[in-house]
Amino acid sequence: MKIIGIVGAHNSGKTTFISKLITKLKEKGYKVVAIKHDPKGKAKVDTEGKDSYKFQEAGADQVILVSPTKITTFNKIEKELHPNEIIEKFVNKSADLVILEGFKWYKGFDKFEVIRKEESRELLLKDNEELKGVITDYYPFNPSFDINNVNDFIKYLENNYLKGD
Template identity: 40%
Template sequence: MAREAVVLQIVGYSDSGKTTLMAKLIPLIEEAGIRVGVIKHDGGHDFEWDQPGKDTWTYREAGASLVAITSRTKTAMLEQRPLPLPELIERMAAAGAELVLVEGFKRESYPKMVVLRRPEDQELLSLVSGVVAVISWDAFGHPGVPVFSVNDRERVARFVLDYYEAGKKGTG
């Protein structure tokens, strides 16, 4: 039987604080004994992971479809094709992630925490599905879901941990 991970998206407009929030949450969740996997959507950019002149870059430039590198402490694999979010989540779970935090992929249907920086960003709440919480820089609200300050990482982490526990019961 394939492992299942609990999935939670963190969405918001550019520069809303998604990455900073996730970087503050990850250690708190890992300290609770939960293995966290992270998937980042690069909205339309063609990111570069390996560096020009390095062996992995040379192999990729030579046309390899897949390039992997491993050391005593880590492994990375780069594929020369986009993968759908469900497949990325499945791979994260197979690699041992218990909770997968997804930054971006606004159109996907997984449960979402929406990060709002400016008052005009509230429109995003009507454009996405599955909102389970709002993380705000100001006193924004959303009927029916908890609202947290972006600076209250402990309360946000407690929400994520509770969400994870409820999700494990639903998938177990």
């Protein structure tokens, strides 16, 4: 199982790019896990009033929602976990690729930064040795990948992360 991080500023296009990437990787038969960082804890993950929400509000340490096609689990934790701990504890080990969205300041995995021309900024990870490439519509970096076309990035992943060991 290989791990990469897609990082960037707020509203840089990370989620859109990752969604397209997952679609194409799944079409090619890869097993993909996506983990999104919510550093402020503001993401809406359940609907108020629903049973799973009520169980969480009642104080359950873990809530598991089971349907015929998926299992969703909500786990209370005492401290924020490093991505490697999340992967070790929660990720299906048969995955070919884990894509982390965010976690830009965490160490221990290769990162690809998303930056668009309209952002008018420098790279957040410009001098970070874990930055392995840039996903962009203009920024000069080697390697760089077209933010509007995931196919070149997939070829890069297949050559550098998804090839058989």
